[in-house]
Amino acid sequence: MPKLAPSKRGKAAIAAVLAVAVGGLVTMSGERVPDDVALAAQFLVKPWEGRELRAYPDPATGGAPWTICDGDTKGVKPGMQETPAGCDRRLVRRMGEFRGQLVACVPGFAGKPLSWRAMMNSLAYNIGTGAACRSTAARLGAAGRFVDSCNAATAFNKASGRVFIGLVNRREMGDARRIGEGELCVSGLK
Numbered sequence: 056m057p058k059l060a061p062s063k064r065g066k067a068a069i070a071a072v073l074a075v076a077v078g079g080l081v082t083m084s085g086e087r088v089p090d091d092v093a094l095a096a097q098f099l100v101k102p103w104e105g106r107e108l109r110a111y112p113d114p115a116t117g118g119a120p121w122t123i124c125d126g127d128t129k130g131v132k133p134g135m136q137e138t139p140a141g142c143d144r145r146l147v148r149r150m151g152e153f154r155g156q157l158v159a160c161v162p163g164f165a166g167k168p169l170s171w172r173a174m175m176n177s178l179a180y181n182i183g184t185g186a187a188c189r190s191t192a193a194r195l196g197a198a199g200r201f202v203d204s205c206n207a208a209t210a211f212n213k214a215s216g217r218v219f220i221g222l223v224n225r226r227e228m229g230d231a232r233r234i235g236e237g238e239l240c241v242s243g244l245k
Contacts, residue, residue: 059205059227065234065242068098069170084143089165091172092150094239099177100150101125102233103225106142110135115214126180153179160188161197170243171201174208174236181225182211205240 072094075081081093088096104126110133112118120128123135124142127149137145154176158164164172175196179187187193190211195204212222229235 059202059209059235059237059241061242061244062228062234062238065170065239068094068234068239069243072097073169084140084147086144086147088147088151089154089172091169091176092147092154094169094173095176095180096125096146096150098234099173099225099236099239100146100180103177103181103221106139108137108139108142150176150180153184156184157187157193160184161193163197167196168201168243170240171196171204173243174205174240177236178208178211178226186211201244202241205237205244208240209237 072081072090076090076093079090080087081090082088083093083096106125107123110121110123110131112133113120113122113128121131121133121135122128123131123145124137125146127142127145129149157172157175157179161167161175164175175187175193178190178192190207192204192208192210195201195207209223209226212218212226214222224230224233225235226237227235228238
């Protein structure tokens, strides 16, 4: 089992979002979004996905699904292009869709700790909400076992059946430049 530990940068990311949240909402790209979407988008999804303004094929398959912006695959076709502002809007909207699905499949989702909700949002964005909803991480989180849930989410470190160090880092303690999902998750738990 990976060793997840709270970090200063994880706590700072949470504090930064809480400092601008009003009633649990944050303004991003001109839209009001839940604080967990803002935390996941800014500190997990954007840094790990990387931004591409031109559509590109999935690195694991060399083809579909085509991807653009910050890992968005919805409706993406070869040859598509986007602007930075358009990518920001796509990310906020797509993450809102994923969050809505998590709210539907995890009882009491909105009342769970902010850091855990952000981790689940990022996980769902990366692996799909169906897989996230069926995961041990979701089941443990629904039961209030958040540290166990943070650890369980680290199992999603493969693509096309192969372990990728980038996914290991993303799911666990990150790297020198980016916060890991597990790191952020445990940084907001008491």
